[in-house]
Every structure is written in structure tokens, then in C-alpha cells.
Amino acid sequence: MPGAQVAVVARKHGATRSQVYDWRRRLRLGELALPESREPLFAPLLVEEAPSPGLPTKPAKSAPAKFEIVIDGMVIRTAVEVEQLAQLIRAVRASR
Numbered sequence: 001m002p003g004a005q006v007a008v009v010a011r012k013h014g015a016t017r018s019q020v021y022d023w024r025r026r027l028r029l030g031e032l033a034l035p036e037s038r039e040p041l042f043a044p045l046l047v048e049e050a051p052s053p054g055l056p057t058k059p060a061k062s063a064p065a066k067f068e069i070v071i072d073g074m075v076i077r078t079a080v081e082v083e084q085l086a087q088l089i090r091a092v093r094a095s096r
Helices: 006-012 017-028 082-094
Strands: 065-071 074-080
Touching (some): 006 017
Antiparallel strands (some): 065 074
């Protein structure tokens, strides 16, 4: 495609400019074969969507964190998982 802009050609065929430049370089080095017609030719570029990650996985459990909770002069010392602590905080807030 004499006179064509690389960015326009790349965009038209769903490729990037760097891919087009790489293909041209590899063609000059003889790493790619020209079609017999010697006419510029592009094969369709297939782009597949990434597979959905599915359900999120829980991170590996770490050792429970140690907390000290002081309420009205009462002290509660405990080791608790972070998610359990978050549930406790939500429950306390909801009860107010």
C-alpha cells in the first residue's frame, strides 16, 4: 500500500503500529514469505476476549490479627480474622 500511513493501516486491520513495523522488518530480513502475487495482503487478526475470571478466590488465610476492643471501660482482647472483625464492626454500627 504505497503512501499509506502505518497507523491507519494498523488501525484498519486491528493491529498496532509496532506490529506493522515488526512485520515489515521481518519481511526485509527474509523471516516472512511474500505471497506469490507480491500484492500487499493482510490476514484477518482474531482478537479473543479474555476468559472471565469466574468467582473471585479467597486469599490464603493468614494468622489471625490480635485486637483489643475497649467499650465503656470493658476491654476485650481477642485474635480474630479480618473478615470476622469487619462483620462485627458492621453489626455494631447497625445496632446504633
